[in-house]
Amino acid sequence: MHLVLATEAQKAERDRVTHAAWGSPLTVEQFHQRELRLRARPWCAEGMNTWLLCEDDGRVLVSCETFHNDSWLRGPDGQLAHGDSFSIASVFTEEHLRGHGHATRMMDLVAAELERASPRGHAAVLFSDVGAPLYRRSGYEEVPAWDWNLPAREEPSPRRVDALLGDGDVAAALERMRRPEAPFYLWPSPAQVDWHLERERIYAELLSRPQPEACGAVVGDSTALWAMMARYGELVVLMLDARSGEDAATLLEMASAVAHRAKLAKVVLWEEPGTAELLARVPGATRVAREGSLPMVRPLRPGLPPAAAIPFPRALWV
Numbered sequence: 134m135h136l137v138l139a140t141e142a143q144k145a146e147r148d149r150v151t152h153a154a155w156g157s158p159l160t161v162e163q164f165h166q167r168e169l170r171l172r173a174r175p176w177c178a179e180g181m182n183t184w185l186l187c188e189d190d191g192r193v194l195v196s197c198e199t200f201h202n203d204s205w206l207r208g209p210d211g212q213l214a215h216g217d218s219f220s221i222a223s224v225f226t227e228e229h230l231r232g233h234g235h236a237t238r239m240m241d242l243v244a245a246e247l248e249r250a251s252p253r254g255h256a257a258v259l260f261s262d263v264g265a266p267l268y269r270r271s272g273y274e275e276v277p278a279w280d281w282n283l284p285a286r287e288e289p290s291p292r293r294v295d296a297l298l299g300d301g302d303v304a305a306a307l308e309r310m311r312r313p314e315a316p317f318y319l320w321p322s323p324a325q326v327d328w329h330l331e332r333e334r335i336y337a338e339l340l341s342r343p344q345p346e347a348c349g350a351v352v353g354d355s356t357a358l359w360a361m362m363a364r365y366g367e368l369v370v371l372m373l374d375a376r377s378g379e380d381a382a383t384l385l386e387m388a389s390a391v392a393h394r395a396k397l398a399k400v401v402l403w404e405e406p407g408t409a410e411l412l413a414r415v416p417g418a419t420r421v422a423r424e425g426s427l428p429m430v431r432p433l434r435p436g437l438p439p440a441a442a443i444p445f446p447r448a449l450w451v
Contacts, residue, residue: 134194134235136242139183144172147183147196151225158364159339167335174331176200176324184246186239194235195226197243200451204255204319205312206436216253218319218433222260222451240271244431254433258319260450262425273431274440278423279404281412283385285368285392292383297347297391298358300330306349306356310374315406316438321372321448329360329371329448336363345395350387355380358448359388361395368392370402371448378414385415405444426450 139147148165156164171177180201186194204218221243226236244257261268265275298306304323312320330348337344340363349358349372358372368388375381388400402412404420412418430440 134238135187135189136239136246137185137187139185139196143185143193144168144183147185147193147225150227151196151223154225155223163339167332167339170335171328171331174324174328176322176328179324184239184243186235186242194230194233195224195239197224197239198222198451199243199247199257200325202258202319202325202449203322204317206255207316208436214253216255217251218254218256218258219247219251220258220260220449220451224259236267237270240268240273244271244433248433251433255317256319256433256437257431258445258449259429260426261429262427265427265429268429268431271431273429276428276430276440276443276445278427279409280421280423281402281404281415281418282421283389283400283402283415283418285397285399286386286389286417287393288390292352292379292386294350294352294383294387296351297387298349298351300327300348303327303330303348303358306351306358307372309351309354310356310372313405313444315442315444317442318444319449321446326358326360326371326448333361333363337361343395345391345397347391350384352380352383355384357384357388359391359400361397362401366396366398368395368397368400369447370400372446373402373408375411378411381411382415385418401447403445403447405446406442 148168149161152161152164182199185196200220202218202220204216205213207213224236247254303326342363345361355375357370359368359370362369392400428445
């Protein structure tokens, strides 16, 4: 067995193979076109690879994708060192090939390749929809995963945001957000947020449904960015920097109104370390255990903190 980078033709073939797992409600061709559009966005064009674990005769056993992320690790001197982390996604083994350890073998080989290729590598991360045991075998540690849900409502509360944000405001919105006070964190680029918004555009177009009127809002010094997950009827909060409980409520209630006008059922926000107390003050918000997208981390170098101490905003999901 050997690990290779996929050609464009092999990527197209994997699109058709993986449609059964991630394509619904799109047709096979629509799903392929979705993947072509996403791979053409700057974030993917600059830092995405598709990996194949193949038999000696070239037969593909399992595939995955990796995406580059900027990350920061605090050293013993208290200073943050900028490095590289990698998100792993779309791990897929065809049903007749499962049960032979191919996925574990590929995950080990990919991690070794990332360590070799990136001298300043920090971590590999993934968001598991199949629980933790499969990836624990390859050195990944899971992070407790909780969501906060808020139903879509016709009108926000009397509290008003200062401005709604459009696609062109993303870079400035990320710049004004506070970075985590964590010993290690990944931080999304404007290009990664654009990737989420391109998914929103694709599904709005292919499913003939309205797009949200904004991708975020600001009130005072507080900021939120969000995107539509049309497949699930949700508006997901990608990033939230709320300086107070009142600001959090104002931003999320505006998100709720935006969701309602886009005919979505609810707003979903990922809990991060230290945010539960703030979110508990938002009227109508409820905390639930997340069923999928379980964050997991594998260090690519010594010195990373325990996984539970690492913040994972929704913008990092792939």
